[in-house]
Amino acid sequence: MTKGYQQLKNLTGKVALITGASSGMGEQIAYELAKKGAIVVCCARRLDRLEEVAAICRKISHQEAYAFAVDVSVPNQIEKLVEKVEATIGPIDVLVNDAGFGLMEKALDFDMTIAERMFRVNVLGLIYMTKYTALHMAERKRGAIINIASMAGKMATPKSSVYSATKFAVLGYSNALRLELKPLGISVLTVNPGPVRTDFFNIADESGKYLESISNMALNPEIVAKKVVKTIGTAKRELNLPGYMEVAHHLYQMCPYLGDYLAGSIFNKK
Template sequence: MPDAEGRTLALITGASGGIGEAFAREIAADGHAVALVARDEDQLNRVAGVIASTTDMPAYPIVLDLAEPDAADRLIAALTRRGLDPDILVNNAGFGLVGPALELDRSEQVAMIDLNVRALADLALALLPAMRERGTGGIVNMASLASFMPGPGMAVYYATKAFVLSFSEALSSELAGTGVTVTAVCPGPVPTGFQPRSGMEEVRAYRRARKMSAPDVARLGWAGFKQGKRTVIPGLSTYATAQFVSILPRGLLLPAIKFFQRKD
């Protein structure tokens, strides 16, 4: 369904900065209206203003905390009130925390599961039926290089991203032939607001890794979605790492990750 003015609409979560903002700019520049969801009203309005001033596409900001239990229903209600029905969903909202699971705050780790897993799945399951009925559109789910391995030192975060990849690949298979695309984007380290929030800036793996910019991730992820790809792993080094860890025995992989997840 188009928006109220006849344009296709992409709904982007976590759109107040970083990869979410980059996706919003990329998709708007490609000729789609965008609905932007995040908690930070000031930053959300900033992104909407940038899109309005640099493209011919409208940007609809919606301030909402997707970690709340009824967030998906409230978001759909807000969209309906504006006459908006997304053709595309970019599930980008999420956060991580560095540290041993038993030393991190339990409630924060459960909140991470609520946002990274429950909210993502809830929105996908809520919006996919209409997409399948129309036979067009789809979902971009932001996974991670972390999706391919266990993560001692960020155990819950890595587990949530493993869910995102598994869920996305299964949905992609179930929807094959319907005209609906589900793509998991699995970047390596990307400098955004994620690192200060998670504590990643002091971690060996992040400090030593080759990094990719948020706009490059968005560009490659969006291109892969339009090509109907099930999985996009941006960057040669990230792709090589994903392939390597998939064949490395767990007895070697786990201590290696544990070492590189430590703070320098």
């Protein structure tokens, strides 16, 4: 029997739910899914912005598209959302967990209220959304789950302690989940980008100077989105961008002292 995720090589008419779809990578992934003919379900907290994204998706796909306001830090909102989509729109075949935020701050100065919220959004929200959605996917024995992690979850740098911790958690969860869901026909991909030119840094970098300092290294969200959507229907386990940062990660593992030097100097632009 054809593996469930392989059935998703053709996304026409398939339902794809994206969290964090009001801007940045989530928004661009929504557009790329629409180009493939998917029925896009856009989720985030800003309903007005989501409705704009959904309208563009309709024009691209000539399919229906939806906007739902949801705070992924609130579990019962997630459960109600998944059940509503499954009951009124159709079976969710693709889940993209993109909702998340970061803050560049020294560990000893970090506001623990923000740290707790970051874990609720970046980690627990992702886990709740994945579980409630995957329960339905498991019944159908098909599905694709894409978790947006970060190169920060592979190689931490100064002033990223809490954010990196959330992304390390996402990677650990996803790696175990992949093994559990593979026999059920569900693929699990982790996307580990370096810095991407998005609104993420409006919150993460209060100085507003970080993107300027890495202008030559920052990724284009449209290009990242294309690469992400291209993996759907395959068994690819990780997408690491850009390539030189993946090389740096391998050096970090093989030569930890050199890795610490690189993380604390060349790759530390905060």
